[in-house]
Amino acid sequence: MTHKSLVAAAITFSGLITAQTADSEFKFGAKAGYSLSTMKFFDNKLDSKSYFYAGLVGEQPVSSKIGIQAELLYTQIGGKQNVPFVQITDNDPQMINMELDYQLTQIQVPISMKYYFIPKFSASVGMNLAFNVSEKVRTEQIINGTDSQNYDGIKSLNLFPFLGAEYKLNDKFFVDARYNFNFIKINNGNLPTKIGFLQAGVGYVFN
Template sequence: MKKNILFGVLLAVPTLINAQKTQDKPISFGVKGGYNLSSMKFFDEKLDSKSYFYAGIVAEQALSPKFGLQAEVLYTQLGGKVAYSTVALIGSEIVETGDTTFEYRLNQIQVPISVKYYIIPNLSASAGMNFGFNISTKAESSNAITGTDKRNYDGIKTLSLFPFLGAEYKINDQFFVDTRYNFNFIEINKNNSIPVKVGFLQAGVGYRFK
């Protein structure tokens, strides 16, 4: 898995590395971080949303006064949770055990690649693909009577794909704010027996180095 993640990161940035050689259109680097809100679905059932933070690095290559190419490497977490009323067999009796909560967590290294269009010098819209490499996938169930059970969730692909649309506003030459929505168009499960999809909103701030 580590080799797959490294390979994906290397694929994400070759254009930007080569762009350093272009003197009239220099590459810019920065850092960013913010809030992540994900919405997970099993079949057509929507789980409760899960919020988390994201943080990472960003690089942008100007292609023209109106267009730019941007690549990022981010760490974040996706997932969802749901609760069901459950029962247990205790001795010879079936006893209600209250609600059992199931929570799913996907820890990811994400590599979003996007094309940016500058509507005005400080405001841009973007479209691209987010390559999410799962470094761990966990499932946890908890119940007041039966306790908590944690395990690896092996039904998720190592690589998840999320098409996205976004926008960015430059406060000044260094600071910016941005937001994007990553769509749940592509299933992230390994087989079709249990269709799993996840979409998520990201909003945050960033700083570009001079």
């Protein structure tokens, strides 16, 4: 699944870039920042998980007020949960709290439409196509000889609608933030699982 996800993400992003680069006003750059995600099973909300993201961004102006943007990002989302666990040491059972760290490593392709209220400030709405590279559940304790298990039942492609905003510091640097909503479940099966996450960072435009 890993190589299929990477190929699908690359094809999606390169197709968008190819379609947009015909115009000389096309802007290309890089961005990186902080991600904070919240995961829930049904209505059971897990502890938040923080990570980073980094990748490439391209924007094609449609008019003085409208732009279409596509990105290719590497990141990780998920959540953390403490559950009771019986640990047996020297035939002496002890009840401890075991932390489960749900880790979805993704290649994300956010596609958005931006509206410029002023030349330096814009708001955006779009859809984040998130291709899962790996799905793991990690623990501090060794269980069955390992501290990492595959997290089964997760869809290969997750969809996150989002709203965001961007401010251009100058012709090269910008800061942005967006929230990816948990409207669509990320898994198959009878336990609906959803994730919402905030992304905030800084970017640099090459041209």
